[in-house]
Amino acid sequence: MRKINFNPTLYIFMSILILLFIDYDLFVAFALFFIVYLFFVKQNIEVTRVHKLLTYICVFLFFFIIRLLPIFDKNYLHLWNRIAQQNYLIGDGYFLSENIFLDLQLTLFSLSCNTNYSTYKIKYSSDYLDSSILTCPYDTPYGYVLNFIQINGNIWNLTVVIATILLFSIYIIYIDTVKNFNGKKFLLCTLLFLSPPINFLLFRLNIDIFIFLIVFIFAFKLRENFIIKTAAVFIATLIKFYTISIIFFDLVFKFIEKSYRHFVALTILLIVSIMYVIFFESNSEFLIWFYKPIESNINFGIFNDALYISQIFGISWIISYIILLFLVFGFVIIIPKEKVYLDLNSNELAVLALFLSTALFTNFDYRLVFLLLLIKPFLLNKINLSLISMTIFMYTSPSLLHAYESYYKIIRNDEIFFLDYSFYFFVAICLKTLWLRVFNPEFNGAN
Numbered sequence: 001m002r003k004i005n006f007n008p009t010l011y012i013f014m015s016i017l018i019l020l021f022i023d024y025d026l027f028v029a030f031a032l033f034f035i036v037y038l039f040f041v042k043q044n045i046e047v048t049r050v051h052k053l054l055t056y057i058c059v060f061l062f063f064f065i066i067r068l069l070p071i072f073d074k075n076y077l078h079l080w081n082r083i084a085q086q087n088y089l090i091g092d093g094y095f096l097s098e099n100i101f102l103d104l105q106l107t108l109f110s111l112s113c114n115t116n117y118s119t120y121k122i123k124y125s126s127d128y129l130d131s132s133i134l135t136c137p138y139d140t141p142y143g144y145v146l147n148f149i150q151i152n153g154n155i156w157n158l159t160v161v162i163a164t165i166l167l168f169s170i171y172i173i174y175i176d177t178v179k180n181f182n183g184k185k186f187l188l189c190t191l192l193f194l195s196p197p198i199n200f201l202l203f204r205l206n207i208d209i210f211i212f213l214i215v216f217i218f219a220f221k222l223r224e225n226f227i228i229k230t231a232a233v234f235i236a237t238l239i240k241f242y243t244i245s246i247i248f249f250d251l252v253f254k255f256i257e258k259s260y261r262h263f264v265a266l267t268i269l270l271i272v273s274i275m276y277v278i279f280f281e282s283n284s285e286f287l288i289w290f291y292k293p294i295e296s297n298i299n300f301g302i303f304n305d306a307l308y309i310s311q312i313f314g315i316s317w318i319i320s321y322i323i324l325l326f327l328v329f330g331f332v333i334i335i336p337k338e339k340v341y342l343d344l345n346s347n348e349l350a351v352l353a354l355f356l357s358t359a360l361f362t363n364f365d366y367r368l369v370f371l372l373l374l375i376k377p378f379l380l381n382k383i384n385l386s387l388i389s390m391t392i393f394m395y396t397s398p399s400l401l402h403a404y405e406s407y408y409k410i411i412r413n414d415e416i417f418f419l420d421y422s423f424y425f426f427v428a429i430c431l432k433t434l435w436l437r438v439f440n441p442e443f444n445g446a447n
Helices: 008-021 024-040 049-072 102-112 144-148 155-178 183-193 196-204 208-221 226-239 241-256 260-279 281-291 302-313 317-334 346-359 365-379 385-396 400-407 421-439
Strands: 119-121 133-135
Touching: 008 024, 008 049, 024 183, 024 385, 024 400, 049 155, 049 183, 049 196, 102 119, 102 144, 102 155, 102 196, 144 226, 155 183, 155 196, 155 208, 155 365, 183 365, 183 385, 196 208, 196 365, 196 385, 208 226, 208 241, 208 346, 208 365, 226 241, 226 260, 241 260, 241 346, 241 421, 302 317, 317 421, 346 365, 346 421, 365 385, 385 421
Parallel strands: none
Antiparallel strands: 119 133
16 A cells, blocks of 8 residues: 655645635735744655645636636625735725726826826725826826827726736746745745735736836846847836846946946946936936835835834934944844855846845835845755845735734824834845955856
């Protein structure tokens, strides 16, 4: 008789996945405990083909089916409360089960205003929103280049079609990333794709998902072609300015490599990008939005934390900002360089630079989707401190304190501020990695 190899870890993992469809907040809490367990457990975990298949099905249902089902049958609208953290749904003490693909709807309506004057009622919009009926002109805080894109047709139908394509694309990227992993690496990779920032991005379908796909396809899949990669990143910069940090990093890296022809080309693109932002008013509005303080329950950033600390203690935000920078440098000093994962190519280092540039300001945490590009290099060898710090940060952003308000009363989310030390530790990891890989002569000739 064949002996059945029972592995309780896999059954615990599958049970945690089921929580995705019952209560996402509970999934995050149990997943975080499970992740810590995986980091400390010594024995190997054999993931069978059956468990992999079941995992693929669960992720597909969570990414794809459960988000589209309420669109075709309103009886399933309540599922949107189950698959999102409560701090994304809160509105003055009650929860919203609507606003499906809200950011995508707003963006498409803005593009339709380039063609004709119209009005649009946001689909599945709660009465909590005063602006549920939109009228042209309608501007979004994105790049001026979007003013030249014209669309016609039913906004909601376009939203459904584009949402279907985007959700399926993210699922394909997940399969492509996880396919060669087994054991703990497979489990950790899956959980990172199911983390709160990624779920928030899929919940709203902000334009950042387009920028992520542009970078993924043209910088990571076609990374050998300098012209294609650089053109793609430049286009992303025209849409949202923050990807200019990739151009700047590539410029520095090419100078260190003494690739002066590429250095000159990147310098020209950098100047053009800066002039583009300065010249057009819509771009400057985006920069104002970049500095705008947002509720701590949905964002990250040193500037954001500095504002909260300055309000709490009645000090200048500049002083609190400097204090937080000292916290980062303190972590940089105490982190041993042999614990930092350094085997990254120039594109992966550029992602670290992108994260560091956004970490300086105030950002919605769905922008952390770019950290998915670091999963594969971090997991290629043994589990390391860089992966651990990134994973813990992804699962504590936004603060878990805001995610369980059904168990206690908070009038508004932004009345509680929690300093996420995992964020500052990961910032220190990224900073030390870039310093050692780029400016340390020992590594200058690598990759």
